[in-house]
Amino acid sequence: MIDEVVKVLNDVKRKMPLIHVITNYVVMNDNANALLSFGASPAMVMSPEEAYDFTAISNALYVNIGSINNEIKQAIINSVSSASVHKIPVILDPVGCAAIKSRIDFVKMLLKLGSISIIKGNGGEIKALSGENANVKGVDSLDDNGVMEACIKLAQKTNTVVVSTGKEDYISDGKKVVIVKNGTPLFTKITGAGCTLGAIMSATSAVSDDKIIAALTALLAVNIAGELAEKESNLPGTFRAKFINNLYIINPDIIKKHAKFEVLKV
Amino acid sequence: MIDEVVKVLNDVKRKMPLIHVITNYVVMNDNANALLSFGASPAMVMSPEEAYDFTAISNALYVNIGSINNEIKQAIINSVSSASVHKIPVILDPVGCAAIKSRIDFVKMLLKLGSISIIKGNGGEIKALSGENANVKGVDSLDDNGVMEACIKLAQKTNTVVVSTGKEDYISDGKKVVIVKNGTPLFTKITGAGCTLGAIMSATSAVSDDKIIAALTALLAVNIAGELAEKESNLPGTFRAKFINNLYIINPDIIKKHAKFEVLKV
Amino acid sequence: MIDEVVKVLNDVKRKMPLIHVITNYVVMNDNANALLSFGASPAMVMSPEEAYDFTAISNALYVNIGSINNEIKQAIINSVSSASVHKIPVILDPVGCAAIKSRIDFVKMLLKLGSISIIKGNGGEIKALSGENANVKGVDSLDDNGVMEACIKLAQKTNTVVVSTGKEDYISDGKKVVIVKNGTPLFTKITGAGCTLGAIMSATSAVSDDKIIAALTALLAVNIAGELAEKESNLPGTFRAKFINNLYIINPDIIKKHAKFEVLKV
Incomplete structure (x- = not known):
């Protein structure tokens, strides 16, 4: 599995995919x-x-609903439609859907509208989308109980790869789960670490049809970059x-040396 | 007074209040x-x-009018209305109201709409709101003459705690003035130092009913963090x-060691 | 020429021009x-x-079309109109116009609407505006062939100073070309280096009627600041x-020591 990760990492650097980011x-x-x-x-x-035309010339689409208003919703709808027509992978980040219930309806509408490659959220968001009660404060998730199960359930229900982040990160296609144990709690002390992960996951999805591998590559790259950064400075600024x-400097050797993950059958 | 400041500082860390930021x-x-x-x-x-529903589940609302358009104005109106109904403290930052006169009308409308806990602006903005002539360049204030008086006057007129920032910072409820002498001129060489102060003031207001103390805690934390940062680097980047x-590292001991403020009766 | 550059640099520090940035x-x-x-x-x-009234009190207007929607387009139209009436210099940054063809029409409309002082884009954008085929990926330009010629041609066609950025940077008024050879490839590894150049060019244009000199001052300041930064750290963060x-620290001595440019007659 790590060899496939390395290939994706190298392919991003080599192909420099164009990522449409909303x-x-x-x-x-x-x-x-x-x-x-x-x-x-x-x-x-x-x-x-x-939005529609730009998605058509892109290699992947990253959709993050953290600041949606009616206009951005329309841009997202146009881009997801375009991605379906043009076979562009879509990574969907349902920011805040546990605290703001109307966002769940919007996410469900997007899931009907086009094929989503990966849904990536924090534990609270994944639980909320899978129909569970989530313990959240605004856009932050407060506990990780039952998140792996919610991840599997949502993957099965939506026929999509689902990624949830937290103390441990989970990737599931409904048949297996990859548990990623890299990372640093400092990610909770800066804004947008999860969003950055979603953006990076769009880059890896642009060069790999295997979305489990694409998600794993992004999680390892982001989490290990965070671990190494923490060794250089443990203050958020x-x-x-x-x-x-x-x-920027992450490479196959660094990934191989630090990666901590395991695969479970469901 | 410093003991109350320390309590507010600790309460923010302990309660991790949810701040709705516009x-x-x-x-x-x-x-x-x-x-x-x-x-x-x-x-x-x-x-x-x-906006309305999200304010209702938040512990404080920070309203900054620096980028308003019609849509954001409506979001602000909805949130301030919600804050009034749900007794959520509101910190209002009237950015640019000295240069753009229509913003004064919007601020006055907000003051009628709901109860504002703290109005926080730079000297020029506070003078403009209190009806004085202000010497400004765009969003920046050019002189501090008469600012303390404007601060007191606006507090009396609006029955609100008013904070003005500049070489010295003033906090007034119309009956007394706290003069804060911490800070660094480097704050004028980076964007958003005043806005960051307003955001932090929302966090302290979320955990304290005494808005003078909430404002003082935020001013001391931000200004002292700035002083310590300047000792580490005097270049803006x-x-x-x-x-x-x-x-991130500020704590009661640091605050007690560095705080410079005095209280005057009006 | 370098003495004129030094004068512009000093005048920005002395006058602290107000720049309206869209x-x-x-x-x-x-x-x-x-x-x-x-x-x-x-x-x-x-x-x-x-937008209209704020441009009227500003010393220069920077217009960057990187995130336009209908509302921002209207703000730009109002500001460019105001700049024409009030004789405010306008620096236009046609971000993305090579990949998104409708942006070319918007830029052409702006050129008709008011007098633009400088058009500044990357090689691909300048080629697209001058009617050439451009090799781009999204907002990034992929090759520099024929850019100098496109720059001259566009300057002649629009009667405007045109600046194109890339491995070498070109400034042309249609009669001569200044080639600037400072800079660092790290600018392609951070977002917005070109946009920052445009913003800085607005500041220099605010204090100089000679837009060739204004453009040159901005290019030298930004590129040399980048070269010096790279010596301190060659990692993008x-x-x-x-x-x-x-x-912040750049000054006449630094500029004089490092500037690399030449002037060609067309």
């Missing part, structure tokens, strides 16, 4: 810098008029910069 | 990272459709990161 | 911090209702902070 205003700059450091080419195109540095 | 696009990321470092949980929810670091 | 959401924070470090006073005012530091 994300929230808070993390737009962070997402762009993370994608550039990782070797991809991001473009944030968020008007309904431009400088940690942020070091995290981007490490996304 | 702020300008320029500083959204900075505000989110500052709140996370300080121990609060920020969420930027800015659509009119979601690295200063910004060090400022966030110091907001 | 830019994309991704780089708004970066643009504001860069302008503050360079000595200017930025204000991002992007609502159609406020920390490079970004060091770049802002160097925009």
Whole structure:
């Protein structure tokens, strides 16, 4: 499995995929810098008029609903429709759907509208989408109980790869679960670590048809970059910069040396 | 007074209040990272459709009018209305109201609409709101003459705690004035230092009914974090990161050691 | 020529021009911090209702079309109209116009609407505007062939100073070309380096009627700040902070020591 991860990592650097990013205003700059450091080419195109055509020329679409209003919703709808027509992978980040119930309806509508490659959320969001009660504070998830089960359930229900982040991260296609144990709690002290993960996952999905591998590559890259950054600085202001540095220098040897994950059959 | 400040500082860390942030696009990321470092949980929810309900589940509302358009104005109106109904403290940051006169009308409308806990602006904005002539360049204030008096007058007129920032910062409820002498001129060389102060003031207001103390705690934390950051780097690019670091590590001992303020009766 | 550059650099610090910035959401924070470090006073005012009047009190207008939607288009139209009436210099950054063809029409409309002082884009954007085929990936330009010629041609066609960025940067008024050879490839690994250049060019245009000199001053300041930053860190996360530091400390001696440019007659 690690060899496939390495291939995806190298393919991103080699192909420099164009990622259409529709994300929230808070993390737009962070997402762009993370994608550039990782070797991809991001473009944030968020008007309904431009969204459909821009998705059509992109290699993947990242949809983050953290700042949606009616206009951005329309841009997302247009882009997801375009992605379905043009066979572009879509990574969906249902930010805040546990606290703001109307967002669950919007996510369900998107799931009907087009084929979503990966749904990636924190534990609370994945539980909320799978129909469980979630313990959240605003956009943050407060406990990880039952998250793996919710992840599997949602993958089976939606026929999609589902990724949930937390103390441990889970990737499931409904048949198996990959548990990723890398990461750092400092990610909860900076804004947008989860969003950056979603953006990076779009880059890996652009170069791999195996979305489990694409998700795993992104999780390992982001989490290990975070671990290495934490060793350089355990304070959030400088940690942020070091995290981007490490996304830039990450390579197969670093991934192989630090990766901690296991695979379970469901 | 310093003991009450220490209690507020500790309560933010302990309770991790959820802060509903409606702020300008320029500083959204900075505000989110500052709140996370300080121990609060920020969420930027800015659509009119979601704003009312989200304020209702938050512990404080921060309203910054730096990037208003018609849609954001509506979101602000909905959130301030919700805050009044649900007894949520509101911190209002009248960015740019000295240069753009129509913003004064919007601020006055908000003051009628709901109860505002704290109005926090730079000297020029506070003078403009209190009906004085202000010497400003765009969103920046050019002189501090008469600011303390404007602060007191506006507090009396609006029955609100008013905070003005500048070389010295003033907090007034119309009966007394607290003068805070901490800070660094480097805050004028980075964007959004004042907005970050407003966001942090929302976090302290979420855990304290005494808005003078809430304002003082935020001013001391932000200004002292800035002073310590400046000792680590006096260049704005690295200063910004060090400022966030110091907001993260600030604690009662640091506050007690560095705080410089005095209280005057009006 | 370098003496004129030095004068512009000093005049920005001395006059602290107010720059009305209408830019994309991704780089708004970066643009504001860069302008503050360079000595200017930025204000991002992007609502159609406020744009006309705010341009009228500004010293220059920076228009970046990277995140346009219908509302921002209207704000831009209002501001460019105001700039024409009030003789405010306008710097136009046609982000993404090579990949999104409808943006070319919008740019052409702006060129008819008011007098644009400088058009600044990457090689692909300048080629697309001059009617050539451009080899681009999203908002990034992939090759520099024929860019100098496109730059001259567009300057002649529009009677405007045209700046194109890439491995070498070109400035042309249609009669001569200034070739700037400073810079660092790390600018392609962070988001918004080109946008920051456009913002800085607005600050220099605010204090100089000679737009060739204004463009040259901005290019030298930004590129040399980048070169010095790269010597301090060649990793993008920390490079970004060091770049802002160097925009802050740049001065006539540094410019004179490092500037590499030549002038060709057309």
